[in-house]
Amino acid sequence: MLGIIGCATQTLPSSFVSETPSFNYHDAPAVKIRVTPTISLLRRPGILNILPVKDNSPAGKQTKFSKEMTSFFRDYLYWGLVGDAVHHMLLLKEDSLRNYEDPEARIAFLESRITHMKKGSGFLRYFIGFGLGQSDLQVEGALRDYKTREEILSFVMRYRHSGNAYQGLNPRALSGRYCLRMSIEQASITITDLIKDMWKNMDKTGMPDPALLIAFER
Numbered sequence: 001m002l003g004i005i006g007c008a009t010q011t012l013p014s015s016f017v018s019e020t021p022s023f024n025y026h027d028a029p030a031v032k033i034r035v036t037p038t039i040s041l042l043r044r045p046g047i048l049n050i051l052p053v054k055d056n057s058p059a060g061k062q063t064k065f066s067k068e069m070t071s072f073f074r075d076y077l078y079w080g081l082v083g084d085a086v087h088h089m090l091l092l093k094e095d096s097l098r099n100y101e102d103p104e105a106r107i108a109f110l111e112s113r114i115t116h117m118k119k120g121s122g123f124l125r126y127f128i129g130f131g132l133g134q135s136d137l138q139v140e141g142a143l144r145d146y147k148t149r150e151e152i153l154s155f156v157m158r159y160r161h162s163g164n165a166y167q168g169l170n171p172r173a174l175s176g177r178y179c180l181r182m183s184i185e186q187a188s189i190t191i192t193d194l195i196k197d198m199w200k201n202m203d204k205t206g207m208p209d210p211a212l213l214i215a216f217e218r
Helices: 002-007 064-082 122-127 176-205 212-217
Strands: 031-035 047-050 090-092 107-118 135-145 151-161
Touching (some): 031 176, 064 090, 064 107, 064 176, 107 151
Antiparallel strands (some): 031 151
């Protein structure tokens, strides 16, 4: 019973992503994602700026650890997207969009925040397992048009990680930093894969996901 309770994970009430309209792209207990029905906003921008990740977790204090985690998250988002920056698309991570305003290119920015972060118990993760002592992370954010600030997509997702203890074969599971970094990597992969798939579907079909066409027409 303790193992089942420990393994269950659901997103907390979102503090950054608006509750309306309802999530229409992916709706699961731990990952909720929606996209706008405005087709013109969904096409691949010419320039994308990945903004610094903020820490809005209840602890809220900008500690060295929280700064490290937000920096990891921003780096993972950049690495996840830069390999797919085709069609002369530019990705910015170190500079401001204000220096790159271009009337010929549509510009977007990706904003994100850590709204819940808990290291968990390394002792429970490593020596007991069964979902006990897992690290816990929730992230929220949105991809927006730079000029209008309109939402293109938004997400809220939560990951718990036990550090892949493998019955004592991975002592790094004792580290909350290690487990949270793995959760951050998984979250960034989920986000960047969705964005890339959306752009690819738009290139091929004119829809972010062909299955959404039915939902939008209801």
